[in-house]
Amino acid sequence: LHHVASVLPHRRMDMSRRHGPLMHLQLGEVPTMVVSSAEAAALVMKTNDLSFAGRPRTVTTDIFGCAGKDIGFAPYGDHWRQMRKVCIVELLSSKQVKRMEGIRAEEVGNLMRSIAAAASTGATINLSQKVAALSNDVVTRAVFGGKFAQQGEYLRELGEAFRLMSGFCPVDLFPSSRLVRWLSNGERDAKRSHGRIERIIIDVMEGRKAERAASVGTDGEDLLDVLLRLQQQDSLEFPLTTDIIGAVLFDIFAGATENTATVLAWAMWELVRSPETMAKAQQEVRDVLVEDLAVFTDRDLTKLQYMQMIINETFRLHPPAALVPRMCREDCTIMGYDIPKGTNVFINVFAIAQDPACWDNPGEFKPDRFENNVNYNGTYFEFIPFGAGRRQCPGIQFSSSLMEMALTNFLYHFNWKLPDGASLTSFDMSEKFGLAISRKYDQKLRATPHACFKAMSSK
Numbered sequence: 001l002h003h004v005a006s007v008l009p010h011r012r013m014d015m016s017r018r019h020g021p022l023m024h025l026q027l028g029e030v031p032t033m034v035v036s037s038a039e040a041a042a043l044v045m046k047t048n049d050l051s052f053a054g055r056p057r058t059v060t061t062d063i064f065g066c067a068g069k070d071i072g073f074a075p076y077g078d079h080w081r082q083m084r085k086v087c088i089v090e091l092l093s094s095k096q097v098k099r100m101e102g103i104r105a106e107e108v109g110n111l112m113r114s115i116a117a118a119a120s121t122g123a124t125i126n127l128s129q130k131v132a133a134l135s136n137d138v139v140t141r142a143v144f145g146g147k148f149a150q151q152g153e154y155l156r157e158l159g160e161a162f163r164l165m166s167g168f169c170p171v172d173l174f175p176s177s178r179l180v181r182w183l184s185n186g187e188r189d190a191k192r193s194h195g196r197i198e199r200i201i202i203d204v205m206e207g208r209k210a211e212r213a214a215s216v217g218t219d220g221e222d223l224l225d226v227l228l229r230l231q232q233q234d235s236l237e238f239p240l241t242t243d244i245i246g247a248v249l250f251d252i253f254a255g256a257t258e259n260t261a262t263v264l265a266w267a268m269w270e271l272v273r274s275p276e277t278m279a280k281a282q283q284e285v286r287d288v289l290v291e292d293l294a295v296f297t298d299r300d301l302t303k304l305q306y307m308q309m310i311i312n313e314t315f316r317l318h319p320p321a322a323l324v325p326r327m328c329r330e331d332c333t334i335m336g337y338d339i340p341k342g343t344n345v346f347i348n349v350f351a352i353a354q355d356p357a358c359w360d361n362p363g364e365f366k367p368d369r370f371e372n373n374v375n376y377n378g379t380y381f382e383f384i385p386f387g388a389g390r391r392q393c394p395g396i397q398f399s400s401s402l403m404e405m406a407l408t409n410f411l412y413h414f415n416w417k418l419p420d421g422a423s424l425t426s427f428d429m430s431e432k433f434g435l436a437i438s439r440k441y442d443q444k445l446r447a448t449p450h451a452c453f454k455a456m457s458s459k
């Protein structure tokens with residue numbers, strides 16, 4: 001337990017190099033199987049996907065997922081199927097992601113202007129904070145249509161909830177122990193935080209219902225409007241209650257905010273450390289995107305191949321969801337080992353993406369290795385940052401579109417370097433374990449506007 005319930009469990013679980021691609025760990029009271037090779041992952045997430053389509057139930061996830069009424073923590077079954085369909089067809093469909101292009105473009109444009117303003121004074125830019133704000137703003141606008149009175153409090157509480165949900169909480173490791181429950185603050189804090197989040201959502205929903213009553217049509221619907229419309233139509237098998245809507249919104253924020261920001265910050269960090277790769281990436285964007293636009297949008301991004309390879313390589317080296325949690329729903333046999341029903345499973349996406357059997361020099365940042373068209377759609381099991389199979393992440397398009405747009409604009413409009421006299425922490429690649437695995441230290445950089453942006457911003 002002390003080996004894995006440490007600060008960076010995805011790295012400690014790398015003990016699979018010694019113990020093999022399937023490892024049984026007894027984490028407190030919880031029998032857990034760790035999957036650490038592409039072959040084993042394919043057996044779990046493809047060949048036996050139905051058997052492993054469950055999610056572990058813990059005290060903490062039960063609180064934030066309203067006892068499985070959301071999507072991400074819901075047990076496999078009819079309720080999950082319905083909510084997943086709502087997610088894929090109504091909330092995160094290609095059409096919906098396309099509709100949100102204007103939000104992404106506006107927020108990326110705002111960010112470019114704020115970077116240009118900082119660059120003009122020679123100030124150091126805290127890129128980690130900037131990308132976190134970008135991703136929070138895009139998701140808030142997509143979900144709630146814009147800023148709302150309790151937004152600051154809502155985002156703060158979500159941050160607290162994500163902190164409580166990351167890592168291994170004692171009550172989740174010893175769920176039957178009354179003493180642990182009593183001694184540990186985890187459950188009390190989670191209930192308190194969830195209560196506050198719920199109150200805010202109820203307030204926002206009540207306000208929105210009143211506004212909706214006064215208007216007609218679905219034009220300009222945000223994701224909350226979509227959920228309220230479905231609630232009002234009342235044609236789903238399981239009615240969308242207020243707590244279900246709150247839990248779904250929680251999932252969207254949990255999936256979309258930290259993960260996306262973290263990957264963007266890692267990508268910039270790797271590029272700044274690797275000037276040749278940065279130069280090649282900038283050459284591509286500046287050669288391919290010849291029109292001088294203040295913000296390059298989805299239409300322009302499809303032409304950029306190397307940019308996609310950089311994003312892939314960042315996901316390989318720094319998968320934000322390094323341990324994908326599943327639960328075995330029925331007794332089954334994998335690689336000759338009997339796995340009893342109820343076993344928790346972690347697919348160690350990080351260890352698989354570092355496996356020398358699949359990747360040459362796996363520790364190096366080499367985007368060119370993705371020339372072979374391997375991608376993260378869930379068919380290449382050596383590279384599954386969004387998971388695979390029935391429970392694969394439904395937000396791939398949502399987050400990819402923001403990452404591609406932001407990174408392209410960063411590289412087109414500015415040249416980047418570490419600030420003069422950068423401290424040692426600027427080079428430190430230590431990680432911080434959380435809902436998404438981010439860099440321990442904020443990414444601080446100096447930006448110089450590229451000629452075109454200078455021209456655009458002076459117009």
Ligand code: HEM
Pocket residue numbers: 071072073084087092251252253255256257259260263319320321324325326385386387388389390391392393394395396398399
């Ligand atoms: C960099 C961005 C993201 C990464 C790396 C990521 C990663 C993941 C992973 C690994 C899973 C588990 C997959 C599995 O069990 O096979 C997952 C599930 C999920 N993600 Fe994401 N995600 C990201 C962005 C998003 C976004 C933008 C949303 C929503 C807007 C989202 C919503 C969800 C939901 C609802 C689930 C649960 C699906 C289910 O259990 O059926 N994610 N994500």
